[in-house]
Amino acid sequence: MIPVKYPEEVVNNSYNYKTWSEMVVAPDNIHVAWTSLNMACGAVNFLGKFNRVENNGNISYEIIDSKIISTIDFLEQDRTNSSLFKVKTQRGGEIKQFIEGGNALSLAGSLSDISPKSIYQSLKTEEVYTFSHEPGYEETSILSPDEKLGIAMSTRFSNKTNMAILGLMSRPYFYLTLSKFVESVYTYAVTNVRRYRKGNVGLYYLIKKNLLVIRIIMELICMILKKNLYSVLLYLGTLPI
Numbered sequence: 001m002i003p004v005k006y007p008e009e010v011v012n013n014s015y016n017y018k019t020w021s022e023m024v025v026a027p028d029n030i031h032v033a034w035t036s037l038n039m040a041c042g043a044v045n046f047l048g049k050f051n052r053v054e055n056n057g058n059i060s061y062e063i064i065d066s067k068i069i070s071t072i073d074f075l076e077q078d079r080t081n082s083s084l085f086k087v088k089t090q091r092g093g094e095i096k097q098f099i100e101g102g103n104a105l106s107l108a109g110s111l112s113d114i115s116p117k118s119i120y121q122s123l124k125t126e127e128v129y130t131f132s133h134e135p136g137y138e139e140t141s142i143l144s145p146d147e148k149l150g151i152a153m154s155t156r157f158s159n160k161t162n163m164a165i166l167g168l169m170s171r172p173y174f175y176l177t178l179s180k181f182v183e184s185v186y187t188y189a190v191t192n193v194r195r196y197r198k199g200n201v202g203l204y205y206l207i208k209k210n211l212l213v214i215r216i217i218m219e220l221i222c223m224i225l226k227k228n229l230y231s232v233l234l235y236l237g238t239l240p241i
Helices: 181-195 209-225 230-238
Strands: 014-026 032-040 043-053 058-068 075-077 085-087 094-099 103-109 117-122 129-130 137-144 148-156 203-207
Touching: 032 094, 043 103, 043 117, 094 137, 103 137
Parallel strands: 117 137
Antiparallel strands: 014 032, 032 043, 043 058, 075 085, 094 103, 103 117, 117 129, 137 148, 148 203
């Protein structure tokens, strides 16, 4: 085991109650990303570099050149009108995996509705999107080496804890008013199922958006085989036109 030293500004932040969570290393074995859990703004994501340190034969790593890669302030002043504010693009969630050779990340977070989703975030551009159109709870996507297939935690086949109704409730900029509700969704669908509630939050296969048609067919076949016709109708009603 080799110790890792995190940046002082992260370790000494009085609002942090967990310095790191879900730390992942990029394919170049230099860049590293992690999530710090913060009482003031929830999950804060960082990107940095490993620096090898040798001292009297002891080896350790310190993280240098770190920067925040998630949205902290949801509003920004309009440059053309100082009396107006604009809503920033939402970036963030719990980091899960480096993808695209280290040029992007997969995360578990909320982008367009209350239920957590598996999210793609580019580190080179402003692009952010969800991996699937599931209206319910779905997170922790882990992609295959060719990044065409993946697995995710999902409640879509769990009749007792399906969160789909929340994803059908349109709430523009919901994270400005209802972000705290996400924790309640997680507790109901995941934590309580692990403890006592009947339900399922197991793995579900998914495909990246560039194979949308094949993914839709596979999802519908899975639903039909499980005889979950209600989920089929619900799913069809949420597909993009």
